[in-house]
Amino acid sequence: MRKIYYFCAAVLICLTLLASAQENQESRVEQLRARLAPALELSIEELQLALSIKVHETFNGASIIADDGEQTFLGKIDSTVVGDSIFNELGRYGSKFGAKSTCNDFGRYGGEFATHSPFNEFTSSPPFIVKNGKVIGHLTVNDLLQDAVDPNWLKMFYK
Known part of the structure; x- marks a missing residue:
């Protein structure tokens, strides 16, 4: 039972870290998009x-x-x-x-x-x-x- 608890806790931590990393990536993309706004108008x-x-x-x-x-x-x-x-x-x-x-x-x-x-x-x-x-x-x-x-x-x- 204890092994299952630790496994579930580890999975929960991994999912939390993954969600945080995805939010960071999305934030970085938005920051870059704002910085590159003038260039994105070029052909x-x-x-x-x-x-x-x-x-x-x-x-x-x-x-x-x-x-x-x-x-x-x-x-x-x-x-x-x-x-x-x-x-x-x-x-x-x-x-x-x-x-x-x-x-x-x-x-x-x-x-x-x-x-x-x-x-x-x-x-x-x-x-x-x-x-x-x-x-x-x-x-x-x-x-x-x-x-x-x-x-x-x-x-x-x-x-």
């Missing part, structure tokens, strides 16, 4: 352009630095025509063959399995994104890491 095309501008302001020119203990430079976030861009498929940092390219599936810094690769979904040491001397994120598909920036998502803005 989808205008919002896409605004996002592209924000992404470029935030990341353009940032360096990609390996978390390998040596702070190896792995290129910059920039246009596909810039020589040291990680998105320049003909450059040393964006090609499939460069030793320091995150696009080299068989290199130390690329592919799904390399410890320091942004494409390894389980890595705990993806490359840093550094701008103006500050780490502003981690280039990684591992969305469990704080400040993760998916390289596939980012590439959409630099085609």
